[in-house]
Amino acid sequence: MVSPFNSLRHYEGYGQEPSSQGSQPMGPWRSGIAPALLCGLLAACSGGAGDSGPGPGTSFSSTNDGVVADNEVVATVRMQAPNTEDFILSATLPVPPGTVTEDSLTVPISVAGVGDIAVPTQIEVVSRYPDADDGADVIHILAHVRRPDDVAAGEMIDYKVGLNPHTRYDLELEPDPELLLQAPGAIKLVAEDPMGHTYTADVLTSLRDGSERAEIQMDGVCARRIKTHEVLMPTEQVAGALGTLPHMMGVHSYLTVFRGQNYAQLDLHVHNGMDGRDPTVSSDDLLDDLFFKDLKLRLPSGWHVAFAFDAPGQGQVAQDGGYTTTDLVQAQAAGKMHLMPKMSHFVRRLVLYRSGWGTQARELARSQNVAFCQPGMAPIGLPKWSWWNSETARYYPQNHRLPELDYVGMDNVRG
Secondary structure (H helix, E strand, O other), X not given: OOOOOOOOOOOOOOOOOOOOOOOOOOOOOOOOOOOOOOOOOOOOXXXXXXXXXXXXXXXXXXXXXXXXXXXXXXXXXXXEOOOOOXXXXXXXXXXXXXXXXXXXXXXEEEEEOHXXXXXXXXXXXXXXXXXXXXXXXXXXXXEEEEOOOOOOOOOEEEEEEEEEEEEXXXXXXXXXXXXXXXXXOOOEEEEEOOOOOXXXXXXXXXXXXXXXXXXXXXXXXXXXXXXEEEEOEEOOOOOOOOOOOOOOOEEEEEEEEEOOOOEEEEEEEEEOOOOOOOOOOOOOOOOOOEEEOEEEEEEEOOEEEEEOOOOOOOOOEEEEOOEEEEEEEOOOHHHOOEEEOOOOEEEEEEEEEEOOOHHHHHHHHOOOOEOEEOOOEOOOOOXXXXXOOOOOOOEOOOOEOOOOOOOOOHHHHHO
């Protein structure tokens, strides 16, 4: 069960409702690694369960994990440099057996930043070898990096990945995203039915209540992802033929917050697929085809929404009583209603950001912080870990090597 937050702070409308309602790595790499498997249920703001450090020191400082030396380099990830100078790099990397295993207290890998200094690096497991003792075969790397001064936006940039076992650190958040997580009602969905009744859901209620419906899917020095499920319930119960429904749609939410960034990624899976399993409550009652007028996302003033995908009927913004509402599904003209057939669902992928962080949010929404591992030889003379190395080829269940398309040309491939 997820622990609730230690405290719930409020300011300028946050949370204030309107008064009306085991193996060794391959080859001669550094030995004795005790890597970390970072997928576990951890307390959302109280840190880990005794196996992680208090943080890198002063807020968003270097983690003091040393320099990634040439003889420690095992991989390279490449990306097109974003406009943002400070960002969370994201990349997947296939790794040899024994690199990332269960029950370790350290993180085995660091990304090298400017001057080859090891930057704050987090590892999450994507998939595992058939033998549990071999650990992960593909990992997700997150690293808090800077774009070097001599690299312009749009240019290709390489980051080294080195074997550098280091302590697990806790996530350090900027004050605004932390308050967004803590304050009741800060992230709320609002819908209206054909009769004009209003239904709402605070997407983080189950997290604060310590409910088993909340799950910490990843947690480390760079990012924390929180999965919840909530149901839009009527703000006021009305009986009769024109009264309220037991509920409106349900929503699976995946909220990710990042180290040193004034934004949060929010994926919403909205559905009309209740199962009626619990006869003692109305929140999971089965519904037939569901008609509704609109669906809005309400945030405190000063927060904005960037969409990963364009869609008709979304993006209209209004201000109301210290909150900003953004249409996820806009009301239609002439009183027409939207329809969600039973067992249907739709997705909205968003980035919530504070004023002044629009460029960074749009780059995250469009996956411009993603890097890709490269083939080649490491300085030590062995093939780099990549999708092309026969020892780490993990593409598809058959573990194919990726094809080499040099004869096509990278510009043509990107085109």
